[in-house]
Amino acid sequence: MASEKEFISLLNQHQKIVYKVCNLYMDSYADREDLFQEITLQAWKAYGSFRGDAKFSTWLYRVALNTAITFFRKEKRKPDIYSTDCVPDQTEELYDPVEEQVRAMYAAIGNLSKIDKAIVMLYLEDYSYIEIGETIGITPNNVAVKMNRIKTKLKEETQRNNPNL
Amino acid sequence: MVTMELDELKYQLKNKLADHAGRSDADIAALLTKKTSSVIGKLKRSLWIEIICSILVIIVFGYIGITSNYQSYRIYFSVFTVLSFGFLLLLIYLFKRIVRLSSTSLPVKNNLQTIVTVIEEFTKRYFQFTMALIPVCFAFILILLYYDKQVVPSAGVHLARKSLFVGVYIILLSVFAYKFTRWYLKKLYANYVAQLKECISDLAE
Numbered sequence: 001m002a003s004e005k006e007f008i009s010l011l012n013q014h015q016k017i018v019y020k021v022c023n024l025y026m027d028s029y030a031d032r033e034d035l036f037q038e039i040t041l042q043a044w045k046a047y048g049s050f051r052g053d054a055k056f057s058t059w060l061y062r063v064a065l066n067t068a069i070t071f072f073r074k075e076k077r078k079p080d081i082y083s084t085d086c087v088p089d090q091t092e093e094l095y096d097p098v099e100e101q102v103r104a105m106y107a108a109i110g111n112l113s114k115i116d117k118a119i120v121m122l123y124l125e126d127y128s129y130i131e132i133g134e135t136i137g138i139t140p141n142n143v144a145v146k147m148n149r150i151k152t153k154l155k156e157e158t159q160r161n162n163p164n165l
Numbered sequence: 166m167v168t169m170e171l172d173e174l175k176y177q178l179k180n181k182l183a184d185h186a187g188r189s190d191a192d193i194a195a196l197l198t199k200k201t202s203s204v205i206g207k208l209k210r211s212l213w214i215e216i217i218c219s220i221l222v223i224i225v226f227g228y229i230g231i232t233s234n235y236q237s238y239r240i241y242f243s244v245f246t247v248l249s250f251g252f253l254l255l256l257i258y259l260f261k262r263i264v265r266l267s268s269t270s271l272p273v274k275n276n277l278q279t280i281v282t283v284i285e286e287f288t289k290r291y292f293q294f295t296m297a298l299i300p301v302c303f304a305f306i307l308i309l310l311y312y313d314k315q316v317v318p319s320a321g322v323h324l325a326r327k328s329l330f331v332g333v334y335i336i337l338l339s340v341f342a343y344k345f346t347r348w349y350l351k352k353l354y355a356n357y358v359a360q361l362k363e364c365i366s367d368l369a370e
Contacts, residue, residue, distance in 0.1 A: 008193045020182040040196040049269045066276045072204050102177040115367040124179050137274030
């Protein structure tokens with residue numbers, strides 16, 4: 001089917017978006033794989049609603065975030081914290097202060113609520129407050145207020161958990 | 166060292182988040198054949214099963230209602246055929262809403278609100294229908310017990326004792342059906358709906 005091929009090709013080109021959402025919302029490898037599959041399926045089901053007037057990446061972000069936020073793990077939930085299994089072993093590397101900062105910030109983002117994670121994700125992608133508001137379904141003013149709170153929260157969290165940094 | 170802020174680490178964080186990307190077209194194509202594990206997907210499958218069951222009930226009950234020799238049977242099965250038909254229409258309506266929901270990409274907040282509305286509507290109607298069936302069932306049991314002498318020839322004997330037994334039985338079964346249905350629906354959807362509502366309240370202005 002032409003549309004299936006077209007969808008697969010588009011998703012392949014933009015798969016980093018799906019990986020980013022999976023890495024942000026899931027701790028373990030197995031959960032990330034499950035979420036990847038779920039996002040792919042939901043995107044395929046909703047592909048009929050994708051009109052060329054919007055960018056595929058924006059549309060995919062919306063589908064991926066909706067799926068991640070409403071994704072339900074049947075087994076007992078693990079604490080929603082950052083996992084180190086995708087991060088290289090620190091002892092094998094030379095100490096890099098920036099890398100340490102990134103690690104600490106990444107861990108702090110992992111502790112945010114599902115909604116705050118979605119806002120941070122779009123912010124990291126350089127989406128404007130208007131675009132973030134459209135994707136999340138809130139006003140740009142609300143995005144700005146939330147973003148300020150999130151930045152403060154992240155700063156406090158990284159300082160609290162890493163006093164040496 | 167001074168702790169860096171989110172903006173200063175944007176680029177590195179973006180790269181770290183995109184870690185492990187690397188699936189082929191074939192890998193993605195294989196995923197498209199898998200079954201969804203979302204709650205909405207499960208609700209859709211459960212609605213499918215209930216729609217099929219309702220159709221079977223309509224056919225079987227309708228057949229018995231038309232062909233039975235006993236009048237009470239004809240009334241009993243005909244009424245349940247009509248009720249099942251009403252339930253079938255409700256299930257089809259909910260099914261269409263869910264299909265519409267899963268084939269669109271709404272903003273996060275609207276999506277959450279729609280899912281909560283659909284689940285709450287489904288559980289509410291399911292509960293109402295189940296509860297409405299209890300008195301109807303018992304009314305027909307009584308009709309069958311006391312008025313159809315062909316089916317229950319001994320009806321009328323020891324009437325007081327039988328009435329007491331049937332009364333207690335009806336009360337216990339009603340309480341059980343009420344509690345069980347509530348517990349079952351709560352177990353299936355309550356936690357999930359609570360989590361979604363928490364996300365919605367996070368999005369409040």
